[in-house]
Amino acid sequence: MEFRHLRYFLALAGELHYGRAAARLAISQPPLSVAIQQLEATVGARLFDRDSKGVRLTPAGAVFRDSAQGLLDRAEEACSLAREVQAGEVGRLRLGFVGSTLFNGLSTWLQGFQASHPKVEVIVVELNSQDQIDALLGEELDLGLVHTDRLPPTLASQPLYSEPFVACLPAGHPLAAPDEVFLAALSDQPFILFSRKGSPDYHARIVEICRQHGFYPRLQHEGRHWLSVVSMVAQGLGVSIVPAAFQRAGIQGAVFRPLAEAIDASAVFAAWRRDAPTVLREQFLAARSG
Structure with a gap:
């Protein structure tokens, strides 16, 4: 059975006239008659009664009509979903980020992307650079924002x-x-640094x-996150x-001065697996510049 057979069947079931159904399908009557015969042979039931009074659906044909329409609808939905996925309009993007990006427009970036891609599920998680690298290697993230x-x-x-350090x-x-x-004025001061394990570089x-x-x-x-x-x-x-972005974090008790x-x-x-799909990633990155 082919989808073509189902389309031909539904056209004839709707018109109940071979000539009108053939015109609707933009084909001649003989291919339509052959297709209906092939379909009935495949189904193993007579779907139409044909006599001098015209064409009528049999009880089996009436039941088959509803199922056939459902099959075509699901096939079209599957095709539409595949096209949307290929175009980057549907899917899931797992995004890792370092804390400084929160104060460099990440929320605006995310909101703009979600507005233009409402069917894409974006999952965000804050991780230090090394944890993001490990997650990318383990295929637990699709894209990372790292230092x-x-x-x-x-x-x-x-x-x-x-951005500058301060x-x-x-x-x-x-x-x-x-x-x-x-x-040099900091040489005798106790230092707090980003964890060597969290981001060796x-x-x-x-x-x-x-x-x-x-x-x-x-x-x-040492802290595993810059906010820490x-x-x-x-x-x-x-x-x-620290990166200058943290001046916008609003943490009371901390002051920042240029060096x-x-x-x-x-x-x-931005970091990603070389063998990962590209469409969603490219569209997300383009949303930042756009």
Whole structure:
């Protein structure tokens, strides 16, 4: 049985006249008659009575009509869904993000994408860079927003944006009074850094920034998320160097000052599996620039 047979059957069931049904289908009558005979042979039941009075559905044909219409409707729904998935209009996107992206327009980005892709389910989870890399490798995420482009060969990335690092100090700290902070002034301060395990690359970058300016940070505490680092600074447990986005976090007790020296910026990258489907990812990334 072919879908063509079902379409021909439904046309004839609707018109109850071979000529009108053939015209509706834009075919001649002989192919229609052959198709109906083939369908009846396949079904194993007579679907139409034909005599001098015209064409009528048999009881079997009346029952088959409803089922045939349902089959065609489901087939069209399946085709429509497949087209929507291919076009990136339907599906699920599992997105990981580092905390700083919350203060760099992630919510606006998500809202804009959801408005243009209402049938796409977006699942977001905050993870540090290393946990996102592990989740991407384990196919638990489709896309990650991370602080590093040093990735395993099975992952690809593209830069999204960069921002300066700033000094993060407890409110009332003597170094918070000037308009900017020299890195060397932090050399004797207890440091709070992003966890080496959570983001080895980022941890190493902060240490290297300090080393280039004549000292190694006195590591006092580590946090697995940047907001934890800023919160510990706010509690007076030490100082840190953090991405500038956290100035917008609104954490009381923490103040931020520009660094006097020019240092490499903090960068955020989109990362994904090289063998993963591309449409939803590309459309989500395009939504940010759009």
